Amino acid sequence: SKVWLKAEMPVLLCTVLFQQVWLEPTKLIVKQVRRPMNTLFRLSVKFFPPDPGQLQEEFTRYLFSLQIKRDLIEGRLNCTENTAALLASHLVQSEIGDFDDIADREFLKINKLLPHQERVQEKIMEIHRRHIGQTPAETDFQVLEIARKLEMYGVRFHPAADREGTKINLAVAHMGLQVFQGHTKINTFNWSKIRKLSFKRKRFLIKLHPEVHGPHQDTLEFLMGSRDQCKIFWKNCVEHHSFFRLLDQPQPKTKAVFFSRGSSFRYRYSATDSPQPSPFNTQGPLCLSPSFQMSTLSLPGQAPSPLQSPFLNEVGTARLEEDEEGRRKRYPTDKAYFIAKEILTTERTYLKDLEVITVWFRSAVIKENAMPEGLMTLLFSNIDPIYEFHRGFLKEIDQRLALWEGRSNAHVKGDYQRIGDVMLHNMCALKEFTGYLQKHDEVLTELEKSTKRVKKLETVYKEFELQKVCYLPLNTFLLKPIQRLMHYKLILERLCKHYAPQHRDYDDCKEALKEVAEIAAQLQSSLIRLENFQKLTELQRDLIGIENLTAPEREFIREGCLYKLTKKGLQQRMFFLFSDMLLYTSKGVTATNQFKVHGQLPLHGMIVEESENEWSVPHCFTIYSAQRTIVVAASSKVEMNKWIEDLNMAIDMSKKCQEKSDLLLDPSLCDRSNRSSDEVSLEQESEDDMNSSRCSLEKQSHHRANTTMHVCWHRNTSVSMSDHSLAVENQLSGYLLRKFKNSNGWQKLWVVFTNFCLFFYKTHQDDFPLASLPLLGYTVSTPGESDSIHKEYVFKLQFKSHVYFFRAESEYTFERWMEVIKSAASSAGRMSLLVPKGPAEMNGGS
Numbered sequence: 001s002k003v004w005l006k007a008e009m010p011v012l013l014c015t016v017l018f019q020q021v022w023l024e025p026t027k028l029i030v031k032q033v034r035r036p037m038n039t040l041f042r043l044s045v046k047f048f049p050p051d052p053g054q055l056q057e058e059f060t061r062y063l064f065s066l067q068i069k070r071d072l073i074e075g076r077l078n079c080t081e082n083t084a085a086l087l088a089s090h091l092v093q094s095e096i097g098d099f100d101d102i103a104d105r106e107f108l109k110i111n112k113l114l115p116h117q118e119r120v121q122e123k124i125m126e127i128h129r130r131h132i133g134q135t136p137a138e139t140d141f142q143v144l145e146i147a148r149k150l151e152m153y154g155v156r157f158h159p160a161a162d163r164e165g166t167k168i169n170l171a172v173a174h175m176g177l178q179v180f181q182g183h184t185k186i187n188t189f190n191w192s193k194i195r196k197l198s199f200k201r202k203r204f205l206i207k208l209h210p211e212v213h214g215p216h217q218d219t220l221e222f223l224m225g226s227r228d229q230c231k232i233f234w235k236n237c238v239e240h241h242s243f244f245r246l247l248d249q250p251q252p253k254t255k256a257v258f259f260s261r262g263s264s265f266r267y268r269y270s271a272t273d274s275p276q277p278s279p280f281n282t283q284g285p286l287c288l289s290p291s292f293q294m295s296t297l298s299l300p301g302q303a304p305s306p307l308q309s310p311f312l313n314e315v316g317t318a319r320l321e322e323d324e325e326g327r328r329k330r331y332p333t334d335k336a337y338f339i340a341k342e343i344l345t346t347e348r349t350y351l352k353d354l355e356v357i358t359v360w361f362r363s364a365v366i367k368e369n370a371m372p373e374g375l376m377t378l379l380f381s382n383i384d385p386i387y388e389f390h391r392g393f394l395k396e397i398d399q400r401l402a403l404w405e406g407r408s409n410a411h412v413k414g415d416y417q418r419i420g421d422v423m424l425h426n427m428c429a430l431k432e433f434t435g436y437l438q439k440h441d442e443v444l445t446e447l448e449k450s451t452k453r454v455k456k457l458e459t460v461y462k463e464f465e466l467q468k469v470c471y472l473p474l475n476t477f478l479l480k481p482i483q484r485l486m487h488y489k490l491i492l493e494r495l496c497k498h499y500a501p502q503h504r505d506y507d508d509c510k511e512a513l514k515e516v517a518e519i520a521a522q523l524q525s526s527l528i529r530l531e532n533f534q535k536l537t538e539l540q541r542d543l544i545g546i547e548n549l550t551a552p553e554r555e556f557i558r559e560g561c562l563y564k565l566t567k568k569g570l571q572q573r574m575f576f577l578f579s580d581m582l583l584y585t586s587k588g589v590t591a592t593n594q595f596k597v598h599g600q601l602p603l604h605g606m607i608v609e610e611s612e613n614e615w616s617v618p619h620c621f622t623i624y625s626a627q628r629t630i631v632v633a634a635s636s637k638v639e640m641n642k643w644i645e646d647l648n649m650a651i652d653m654s655k656k657c658q659e660k661s662d663l664l665l666d667p668s669l670c671d672r673s674n675r676s677s678d679e680v681s682l683e684q685e686s687e688d689d690m691n692s693s694r695c696s697l698e699k700q701s702h703h704r705a706n707t708t709m710h711v712c713w714h715r716n717t718s719v720s721m722s723d724h725s726l727a728v729e730n731q732l733s734g735y736l737l738r739k740f741k742n743s744n745g746w747q748k749l750w751v752v753f754t755n756f757c758l759f760f761y762k763t764h765q766d767d768f769p770l771a772s773l774p775l776l777g778y779t780v781s782t783p784g785e786s787d788s789i790h791k792e793y794v795f796k797l798q799f800k801s802h803v804y805f806f807r808a809e810s811e812y813t814f815e816r817w818m819e820v821i822k823s824a825a826s827s828a829g830r831m832s833l834l835v836p837k838g839p840a841e842m843n844g845g846s
Helices: 058-073 081-096 101-110 117-131 136-147 227-245 317-330 335-368 373-405 420-438 440-453 455-464 474-498 506-542 637-656 687-694 708-715 721-729 811-824
Strands: 011-016 019-022 039-044 158-161 167-172 176-181 184-190 194-200 203-208 219-224 556-566 569-578 581-587 595-602 607-610 620-624 629-633 718-720 732-740 747-754 757-761 771-774 779-781 794-799 802-807
Touching: 019 227, 058 081, 058 136, 081 101, 081 117, 081 136, 101 117, 158 227, 167 227, 194 227, 203 227, 219 227, 335 373, 335 455, 335 474, 335 732, 335 811, 373 420, 373 440, 373 474, 420 440, 420 474, 420 506, 440 455, 440 474, 440 506, 474 506, 474 721, 506 556, 506 721, 556 637, 556 708, 556 721, 569 629, 569 637, 569 708, 607 637, 620 637, 637 718, 708 718, 718 721, 721 811, 732 811, 747 811, 779 811, 794 811
Parallel strands: none
Antiparallel strands: 011 019, 011 039, 158 167, 158 219, 167 176, 176 184, 194 203, 203 219, 556 569, 556 629, 556 718, 569 581, 581 595, 607 620, 620 629, 732 747, 732 802, 747 757, 757 771, 779 794, 794 802
C-alpha cells in the first residue's frame, strides 16, 4: 500500500546501555553505534497507523501482528484480561490453526504470549474454539483490529516530570503528543494545536497556538532524565510528524560557510516509499532543528457554527489535484463501478456509526458502571452481531473493488468487475439478523425508560452526546441498521436499472434486490414507528417545560421557525406540530441550548386561516384554538403554505381520533383566562426571550447546537417528518475536492451527508468530524461563468455570502451529490407536492 510503504520496511532499533535509539537507514551502523559488541539490534515497527487493518499487503499485516505479539509478551500493550485472552486466542489460531485441546495446551506450555498466561489459559482455549476456519491472514487482521482500539496501541513511554516534579510519561503517535500518568492518558496535544517543539538541555518544550490555552499559558515544559533522552524524544516527534503529516520530502538546507546553529538532523524517507499525504497537511516541510517550528500547521480555532464555513485549511492542494487527475485516469470509468463504490463508501460510514454504540458508548457506560445489566445485555446482544456481520461485509466489498480497480496482487479482471454476487451472498445472510432488527423497537424503548429511571445513566448519556464522536443524537445511531436496508435496496435498484438484462451481473443484482426488498418490507412499519419515537425523545431532551412528549399514539409532523405577533411586534418562535397539539417555544439562554415552551394548543377544534390582508403582514396566518388565538408569519409564501397544509391535515386527523388529546396536555401551559377564542393573544416578552431572539448561532458553542431545530431557527425555515424520512434515504459519503470562493487550489476531504448536513473528515478512518455544514437554506447549482471554475463534475453551494465548490470524481457521483443535496438544501426542494410551484416560490420568495 502506498499509504504505509515506509512502515512495511523493517526498521532497526538498537539498544545501547538500556537506551533505545532508532538507526538511520542512510548512515553506516558503525558511525551510529560506538560499541557494536554491546548493542542489541531488533526489527521493530516504528510508525503505528491509526487503522493497520487498512494495510493492503498481507505480509505487512503479519509484521504488525508480530509487533503486537511482542508488545503483549513484554507487557507494553496494557489491556484487560478478557482482551488479552482474546488477542492470545487469535495468535494461537495463527500459529497452530483450529482448536485442539491437546495441541493448545502443548503450545501454551511452550510459548509465552502473556505475562500472566497461566491465569487466563483456560479462557484463551475457550475463545480459541470460536475461531474455527480462520486463516492466518484473517487472524492477523483480527489482532490488528482489536489492538488498534486499545489506549496503549503503539505507545512507547519516555519518562519525564512536569514543572511540579510529578512523574509522568510522554509518548508520540500519529495524531500528536500524549501525556500519561502511569498507564492512564491524561492529555493529548494534536499536531494542529502545536506551534513549536524544542529542547534545551534536559527540558522538553511544547509551544501551543495561543488559541489553545491563551497567550499566557502557551508553553508547556517537561524535564527528562538527560539531554540525550530529550533529544531522542524530540527526534522521534519530528519523525512522526513528518511521516504522518508532511506532503513533500524536506529539502536539505544549504550548509553555512562558517558556522551554523542548531541540529542539522533532517528526517528523510526514500522517494519510492513516501507516505500518502493527509488532506490537512502543512504548506511545506518542517525544519527539523531543536527550534523547529510548526507554524504552518492548521490552527485549532473554535468549534464551527452551523452557519459558518467549516474551518479547514487549503494547503497542499496543487499536489492533491495532480494526484486526483492521475487517479481518474487509472481507475475504471464504468457507471456500475461507481454505483458499487457508493456501496463501499457508505458502508464505511455505516460501520463507523455502529462503532459509536458498540465501541464508544459501551466504553462510556462500562467505565461508569452506569447501565443496568439487563439493558446492557439487551442492547449489545442485538447490536454486536450486526456490527460483526457488517465488518466482514465491508471487507468483502473492499476486496472486490480492489480487484475491479486492479490495485490488488490478483491481476485478474473481467470476472471481478461486478458486485452482484457479493451483494446476493450478503443480502441472503442478512435474513438471519431480522430477529435482531425487530428487537430494536424494544431496545430504543428500554434505553429511554432507563435514562429516566437511572440518574447515573442519564448523566453518562448526556455527557456522551457532548463528545465529538457522537455527531448525531445518540439514539439516531440505533436506527441505522434498519435504515441501511433501505439504502441497499435503493442502490441495487440503480444497478438493475443500469444493467441490460443480458449483463452477467444483472441476475445476481436482481436476486439480491428481491432478498433485501423482502426484509425491508417486513421492517418498514417498524422503521416509521422508530423514527417517530426517536424524534419525540430527541425533542423531549431539547424542550423545557413539557413532560410526557413520548405519549402513545402521538406523532411528530413538522418543526420550524415562525414569527408570532406579540405586544412588542413580531417575535421569533420555534413551533412544533404533533398529531394532537401545537407547541410554540422561544430559544432560551441556558447552557444546554434548549428551547422553552410558551404555549401548548390542542388541535381539537382548531381553525387555521390565511390573514395577510387583515394584519398587513406578508405570509401571515391566524390560528384559532379553544384556549387562545395567535397570529404568526412565515418567512415565505412556500413556508406559510406548508404550515397551513400540515396544520389542516393534523386537525382532520385529530377529529377522527377517538381519544381526547386534552388528556395529554399540561394544564399549566394552557391559558386559563376567560379570553374569547377570537381575541388575539399578545404575550409579554421576557428579557431572556428578547435576548435569545437576537442571539446568533455563531455565538453558540454549547450542547446540541447543530440539531435540526437550531438550524431551522437560524435559517427561518421548517422541516417535516416526511423530509426527515427522505433525508434518511438520501444518505451519502465519499471523497470530494473542496474549494472556497476566493481560494486557488482544491482540498480532498471525506464528506458524509446525513440529517440535512455535510460532515467533513480528513479521511474515512477518522472517528469524528472536524466540521459540519447544515444545508437547510442553501442553494445547489453548477458554477457560472463568473465563478471561473474550469473543471468537470463541480457543484456550487451558496447561502448568502457563503460559497463553496465541490468536485466529484465522476459524472455518476456528481449527479448523486447534486440529487441528495437538492433534497435537503432549499425550501423549494422540500416543498409539498400539493403546493403549486410558482417561479417566485421556487426561490423561497414572496
